[in-house]
Amino acid sequence: MSYPFQAVLPAPGQFHAQRLAPTLLWQSSHELSQNCQVSMELTVLTLLAGVSMVAQGRYDLKMPYGAVKPTSINVLGVAGSGEGKSPLYDKVLHVILEAQRKQRREWRKRLDTYQGELEEWRTEEKVLTQAIYRKQTKGGTAERERQSLRELHQRRPEPPREFRLLYEDTTPEALFSGLEAAIPSAALATDEAEVFFKGAMNRARSHINSLWSGGSTVITRATKDDIVLDDARLMLLLMVQPGILQQFMEAQGQQARDSGMLARFLVCAPPSVRGQRFYSLHTTPAWEAWEQAEARLATLTRENLILAHAPDMPREVLEFTEEGAASWVQVANEIERQMGPGGYYEACPDHGSKLAENVARVAALIHLFEGHEGGIAAETVLMAMDLCLFYSGQFQQVFMPPPQEEQDAFCLTEWFNELRQFNWRIIRYNDVRQRAPRPLRDKKRLKAALEVLIVQQQVVVFTHHRTRYIDLMPWLGAPDMNTL
Numbered sequence: 001m002s003y004p005f006q007a008v009l010p011a012p013g014q015f016h017a018q019r020l021a022p023t024l025l026w027q028s029s030h031e032l033s034q035n036c037q038v039s040m041e042l043t044v045l046t047l048l049a050g051v052s053m054v055a056q057g058r059y060d061l062k063m064p065y066g067a068v069k070p071t072s073i074n075v076l077g078v079a080g081s082g083e084g085k086s087p088l089y090d091k092v093l094h095v096i097l098e099a100q101r102k103q104r105r106e107w108r109k110r111l112d113t114y115q116g117e118l119e120e121w122r123t124e125e126k127v128l129t130q131a132i133y134r135k136q137t138k139g140g141t142a143e144r145e146r147q148s149l150r151e152l153h154q155r156r157p158e159p160p161r162e163f164r165l166l167y168e169d170t171t172p173e174a175l176f177s178g179l180e181a182a183i184p185s186a187a188l189a190t191d192e193a194e195v196f197f198k199g200a201m202n203r204a205r206s207h208i209n210s211l212w213s214g215g216s217t218v219i220t221r222a223t224k225d226d227i228v229l230d231d232a233r234l235m236l237l238l239m240v241q242p243g244i245l246q247q248f249m250e251a252q253g254q255q256a257r258d259s260g261m262l263a264r265f266l267v268c269a270p271p272s273v274r275g276q277r278f279y280s281l282h283t284t285p286a287w288e289a290w291e292q293a294e295a296r297l298a299t300l301t302r303e304n305l306i307l308a309h310a311p312d313m314p315r316e317v318l319e320f321t322e323e324g325a326a327s328w329v330q331v332a333n334e335i336e337r338q339m340g341p342g343g344y345y346e347a348c349p350d351h352g353s354k355l356a357e358n359v360a361r362v363a364a365l366i367h368l369f370e371g372h373e374g375g376i377a378a379e380t381v382l383m384a385m386d387l388c389l390f391y392s393g394q395f396q397q398v399f400m401p402p403p404q405e406e407q408d409a410f411c412l413t414e415w416f417n418e419l420r421q422f423n424w425r426i427i428r429y430n431d432v433r434q435r436a437p438r439p440l441r442d443k444k445r446l447k448a449a450l451e452v453l454i455v456q457q458q459v460v461v462f463t464h465h466r467t468r469y470i471d472l473m474p475w476l477g478a479p480d481m482n483t484l
Contacts, residue, residue, distance in 0.1 A: 007334060008327070008330055008331060008334065008382065008385065009331065009334045009335070009338070009385070009389060010385075010386065010389055010390075012344055012393060013393055015386060015389075015390045016386070019379070019382060019383050019386060020383050020386065020387070023366065023370055023383070024289060024292055024293055024296070024369065024370055025044065025047065025048070025293075025366060025369055025370065026044070027289040028047065028289040028290045028292065028293035029043045029044045029047050030043075030289070031285075031286055031287060031288075031289050031290045032047070032088070032091060032092075032290055034285070034286075035285040035286075035287070035290075036084055036087045036088055036091060037084055038083070038084035038085075038087070038088045039079075039083070039084075039270035039271070040270075041268050041270045041390070041391075041394075042077050042079060042083075042084075042085075042088065042268050042270050043088060044387065045075055045077065045266060045268045045387075045391060046075065046077065046088055046089065046092050046237070046239075047092055047293070048073065048075070048266075048362060048365055048366075048387075049073065049075040049092075049187075049189075049235070049237040050092040050093060050096065050237075050297060051297070051300070051365045051368065051369045052071060052072055052073045052075075052187075052235050052361075052365055053093075053096060053165055053166070053187040053189070053235060053237070054096060054165070054297060054300035054301045054303070054304060055071045055300055055364075055365060055368050056070050056071050056072040056185055056233040056235055057165075057183065057184070057185025057233055057304045057307055057315070058185075058300075058303045058304060058307075058315055058316060059071050059315055059316050059317075059318055059364070059368060060214075060315045060316070060317045060318070061317070061318050061319075061360060061361060061364045062317050062318065062319045062320075063328075063357075063360060064320055064325035064326075064328055064329055068214070068317060069213075069214055069357065069360070069361065070211075070212070070213075070214045070233050070361070071318070071361055071364045071365060071368075072211075072212055072233055072234065072235040072361070073235060073266055073358060073361050073362065073365070074212060074235060074236040074237075074238075074264050074265045074266065075235075075236065075237045075238070075265065075266050075267075075268070076193075076236075076238050076239075076240070076265045076266070076267045076268070076398075077237075077238070077239040077240070077268050077269075078239075078240055078241075078242055078245055078267065078268065078269040078398055079239065079241070079242075079269070079270060079272075080241055080242060080272065081241060083270075083272060085191045085239040086191045089189075089191040089237075089239060090191075092297075093166065093189065094294070095294050095297045095298045095301055096165055096166060096297065096301055097166065099163075099165075099298070099301045099302070099305075100163060100164060100165055100166060103162075103163035103305070103308070104162065104163070104164075107160055107161075107162045107163060107308075110160035111159070111160055114157055114158075114159055114160055117157040118157050121152070121155070121156060121157055124152060125149070125152055125153075128145050128148055128149045128152060129149070131145045132145045132146060132149065159181075160308070161181070161182050161183055161307075161308045161309070161311060162178075162181075162182040162183075162308070163182070163183060163304070163305060163307070163308040164178055164182045164183065164186065165183070165185065165186060165187055165301075165304065166186070166187050166189055167186055167187070167188050167189070168188075168189060168190045168195075169190070169195050170188070170201070171199075171200055171201070172200055172201055172203075172204040172207070172219070173219070173221070173227075175188060175201070175234075176204075176207065176219045176227045176229060177227060179227075179229055179232045179234065180227050180228070180229060180232075182308075183304070183307040183308055183311055184229070184231065184232040184233065184307065184311050185232070185233040185234075185304065185307060186232075186233070186234055187234070187235050187236070187237060188201070188234065188235075188236045188237070188238075189236070189237040189238075190237070190238060190239065191239040192239070192240075193238035193239055193240035193244070194240065194241075194244045196238055196240075197238075197240065197244055197245065197247075197248040198244075198248070202248075202252070202256070202261075205255075205256065205259045205261040206259065207219060207229075208234065208236070208261060209259065209260055209261055209264065211229065211232060211233065211234040212234070212235075212264050214231075214233075216228070216229060216230045216231070217229050236265075242269075245398070249399070253399075257350060257399070260350055260354075262350075262351075262399060263348075263350035263351045263353065263354045264354050264358075265395070266358060266362075266388065266391045266395075267391055267394050267395040267398050267399070268391055268394055269394050269397055269398045270394075293369075296369055296371065300368065300369075318364050318367065318368070318375075318376060319375050319376070320363075320375050320376045320381070321374065321375035321376065321377055321378070323377065323378040324363075324375055324376045324377050324378045324380065324381050326378070327378035327381040327382060328356070328359065328360055328363070328381050331356060331359055331381065331385050332356035332359075335352055335355050335356050336352075336356075338352065339352040339353070347400060348395075348396060348399075348400055351392065351395055351396070351399075355388060355389075355392055358388050359381065359384045359385050359388045360381075360384070361384075362384035362387055362388055363376050363380050363381045363383070363384035364376060366380050366383055366384060367380050404445070404448075405445075405448035405449055405451070405452050406452055408439070408440055408445050408446075408448065408449035408452075409449040409450075409452035409453050409456075411437055411439070411440065411449075412436065412437070412440055412446075412449045412450070412453065413453065413458065415436055415437055415440075416458075416459070416472050419472060420472055420473065424472060425471065425472055425473050425476070425479060426469050426470070426471060426472070426479055427469065427470050427472065428467060428468070428469055428470075429461065429467075429468035429469060429470055430468075432446065432470060433446060450470070457474065457475075458474075459471060459472055459474060460474040
């Protein structure tokens with residue numbers, strides 16, 4: 001079947017919610033955003049991360065080109081203090097945390113039983129070992145006792161596996177040991193990711209990358225056995241304040257980009273909602289859609305319980321419909337084309353190279369969360385494309401910011417626009433130095449920002465009677481000097 005070429009990628013910066021509006025993902029995120037007073041874009045991505053946590057251990061994804069990939073996504077939310085990261089985090093992960101707490105209590109009971117069985121086993125081993133020793137000292141062979149000991153070793157009690165999906169403040173060794181000894185699916189999730197960016201965890205980049213890709217990895221230890229992870233699953237949900245991330249980027253950002261770790265993330269850096277969150281005594285929060293979302297998360301969480309008893313249980317492999325596969329191929333090819341000279345992703349090929357796969361993974365998560373049957377449809381692929389391309393713009397905003405003078409020019413323009421609303425046209429240069437946003441009161445930064453605005457013909461700087469002025473509306477022609 002052939003499909004005529006027609007560009008499907010949205011223009012940079014564009015996002016139309018109509019396609020997603022009927023979905024449970026969108027409706028429940030909207031309720032959560034309204035009731036927790038958190039930005040919608042951060043809510044949607046955090047909920048997708050929650051779906052990935054409970055899906056990756058039981059579902060894989062067959063790509064249109066045949067490879068089988070995890071349904072894991074890595075999510076980075078960048079928001080300042082007081083923006084609602086913690087309430088959102090707690091709400092989305094509540095079902096998973098409750099299941100984990102309940103299973104931990106059951107695991108402790110099984111652990112007590114195991115300790116008793118192990119003591120009995122060791123006693124029996126000691127008896128057989130002593131019997132063999134006594135017969136050998138008397139010149140016997142003790143073959144029957146040896147056979148019993150071999151059979152006993154085959155019946156050594158196995159410690160119960162802990163059902164642990166979420167890790168927060170942890171070390172690489174503890175996390176990877178958990179993937180080996182507990183269940184082979186985990187999420188490193190925190191609403192205070194300073195621990196990650198300033199600790200040892202971010203230096204385990206190669207292992208994190210291997211697990212995201214679905215490969216095997218070996219963690220070598222000097223004084224203990226190596227940790228070998230075959231077919232394990234790991235996803236990251238990190239929420240961090242902008243200042244912490246900036247410090248990390250200044251110190252290790254280039255290494256993180258070069259390693260490919262950051263390229264695998266879906267990034268959200270929403271504008272602040274402070275000053276827009278108001279309470280009302282006359283409205284009752286609606287939770288209908290969110291209750292459905294919680295029920296769906298609970299169902300997917302329960303599907304992981306079997307991993308505590310059968311960690312090698314094969315995963316269900318999701319596939320695309322024929323039309324869905326064709327839609328994904330077109331999206332992937334357009335992204336690839338945009339990585340060429342002059343393309344939107346020319347300057348960030350690391351990010352572009354992982355973007356199409358993230359689209360496929362997000363499509364699988366939407367398909368699962370919505371409870372669709374059969375293959376992943378083309379419409380679901382386009383929903384995933386809309387989301388991933390939107391967050392791609394935020395990736396570039398965070399990790400590829402414009403030069404400082406352009407950022408300052410934008411900030412200065414916002415301030416000038418406030419003056420223009422009150423019909424200000426002329427302002428003294430020294431007044432700008434004294435009253436502009438604080439970072440722009442620096443002489444060099446203000447001069448550089450104004451030069452950008454002059455080139456863009458947004459302002460004109462002129463001198464009158466040895467005093468410098470700024471014309472905020474040069475398109476109106478020369479100002480009336482008599483009014484100065």
